[in-house]
Amino acid sequence: MTVPGITGLVDVVRVHGRDRPGAPALVVGDRTITFGELDARSSRTAQAFASAGIGFGDRVAFVERNGAEFFDVVFGLAKLGAVAVPVNWRLAAPEIRHIVVDCGAEAIVVGEEFFGHIEAIEDQLNAEVIAIGNHDRWPDFADWVAAHPTVDPGVTTGPDDLVTLMYTSGTTGLPKGVMLTNTNYRCKTAGVAGPWRFGADAVSLAVMPLFHMAGSGWAFAGLWHGAPTVVLRDVDPAAILEAIATHRVTNLLLVPAVIQLLLDTPAVADCDFSHLRVLVYGASPISDDVLVRGMERFGAVFAQVYGMTETTGSITQLDGTDHVPGRLRSCGRPYPWVALRVVDGDGADAAPGTVGELWTRSEQNMLGYWNNPEATADTLTPDGWLKTGDAGYVDADGYVYLQDRIKDMIVSGGENVYPIEVENVLMTHPGVADVAVIGVPDDRWGEAVKAVVVPTPGATLRGADLIGYARARLGGFKLPKTVDFVAALPRTPSGKVLKRELRSPYWEHTGRHIG
Numbered sequence: 001m002t003v004p005g006i007t008g009l010v011d012v013v014r015v016h017g018r019d020r021p022g023a024p025a026l027v028v029g030d031r032t033i034t035f036g037e038l039d040a041r042s043s044r045t046a047q048a049f050a051s052a053g054i055g056f057g058d059r060v061a062f063v064e065r066n067g068a069e070f071f072d073v074v075f076g077l078a079k080l081g082a083v084a085v086p087v088n089w090r091l092a093a094p095e096i097r098h099i100v101v102d103c104g105a106e107a108i109v110v111g112e113e114f115f116g117h118i119e120a121i122e123d124q125l126n127a128e129v130i131a132i133g134n135h136d137r138w139p140d141f142a143d144w145v146a147a148h149p150t151v152d153p154g155v156t157t158g159p160d161d162l163v164t165l166m167y168t169s170g171t172t173g174l175p176k177g178v179m180l181t182n183t184n185y186r187c188k189t190a191g192v193a194g195p196w197r198f199g200a201d202a203v204s205l206a207v208m209p210l211f212h213m214a215g216s217g218w219a220f221a222g223l224w225h226g227a228p229t230v231v232l233r234d235v236d237p238a239a240i241l242e243a244i245a246t247h248r249v250t251n252l253l254l255v256p257a258v259i260q261l262l263l264d265t266p267a268v269a270d271c272d273f274s275h276l277r278v279l280v281y282g283a284s285p286i287s288d289d290v291l292v293r294g295m296e297r298f299g300a301v302f303a304q305v306y307g308m309t310e311t312t313g314s315i316t317q318l319d320g321t322d323h324v325p326g327r328l329r330s331c332g333r334p335y336p337w338v339a340l341r342v343v344d345g346d347g348a349d350a351a352p353g354t355v356g357e358l359w360t361r362s363e364q365n366m367l368g369y370w371n372n373p374e375a376t377a378d379t380l381t382p383d384g385w386l387k388t389g390d391a392g393y394v395d396a397d398g399y400v401y402l403q404d405r406i407k408d409m410i411v412s413g414g415e416n417v418y419p420i421e422v423e424n425v426l427m428t429h430p431g432v433a434d435v436a437v438i439g440v441p442d443d444r445w446g447e448a449v450k451a452v453v454v455p456t457p458g459a460t461l462r463g464a465d466l467i468g469y470a471r472a473r474l475g476g477f478k479l480p481k482t483v484d485f486v487a488a489l490p491r492t493p494s495g496k497v498l499k500r501e502l503r504s505p506y507w508e509h510t511g512r513h514i515g
Contacts, residue, residue, distance in 0.1 A: 045076030
């Protein structure tokens, strides 16, 4: 379902702000921000950025937990044709530095909790810093914005102009900036109105981190279709249940680890879920136990999705009515506007039911990776197919089943972790002679990071010491949860580590290896 006049992300506030100014857009804590107010706030923010020299195509990084400021910044930048770069605040300071430098950010908006991260790298950056909160040197965002008029700069952007750069970890160990355009957001966000049961009468809950597609992509979908969106700062099971009941939430997206947290929270027994239309889940594996318990408690509202940042989020969906025995392991069928192929090692279409790499083509596919033509060429074919790096098959009824990763990415609690990134850090420890990092099943997180380490001769290592060593160099979600010590890693004759051999004892009874 298309909303008249909305063809790009910035139109969400311009059109609803004009046509429905009094309708609630965001509920943040005890504040309700109408579409008219959000339109005005983002215009004021746009003027503040313009006065700081930010213009068409410039990038601005955002490092803060969920809140109203995220939407002020993203929509404000869009009104200038500038590009928002939501940064994973779970990253360590050196990782944040890479993103800010790689995208050439002209400014950084940072929350008080993360001042220390930016202070640690400030002398290595060439960007103005604006603080959400009180800082002795940086201007306060609220004051900085308040000095400017609520006048929309009126910049128009085209279908292929960038709206966001969403950074995702890469197989080289360095995050890559996924370039997402107006067309990407229009295709996905307008398209999911039916599958996600959105409309102006819906009430959406945005609780996943907004730097993640599961967070911001979901929030934009609700706002696009005029639904009031309740924004929670953190994943807090009690707060989620309270918000669902208080605001009579109809639509929400959660990763499996959060669904399990809710099911294990005593208050779930008394919460009224009768108004729920859909609970979308994905981004990591879900156990049959959690899924069955969830369906028993929440009802037939579950919709599993599969996708990635490079495809502006989900490209397949398993509807609630399809959650039947024999199909719970499927991630559903492609959306009507999404083409999907299963390709063999030679690049030819695999026979039906045969496992191969999943390729997809639609207007949801990213423009490419920022400043990385080699990675773009490796992922996007000249005729527009995106290689997902995931292996799977399609059954006779068109349902997609994921089997394993062609790339070795680990998805822990909905966060992508590339083993090579963790391996590179652990290999700098003088007591580590060799290391392989794998994902193993975890009841809470879907997958947990495990390091398999070969110590240097004579070294005395403890797992806790290695985890502590990595903690100063990696975001917390990338840290190994456990460490095994072995005499040697299994390798092919050419020297490649046989990670499947390392993983298989942990996964052999789970049915599939990815989410």
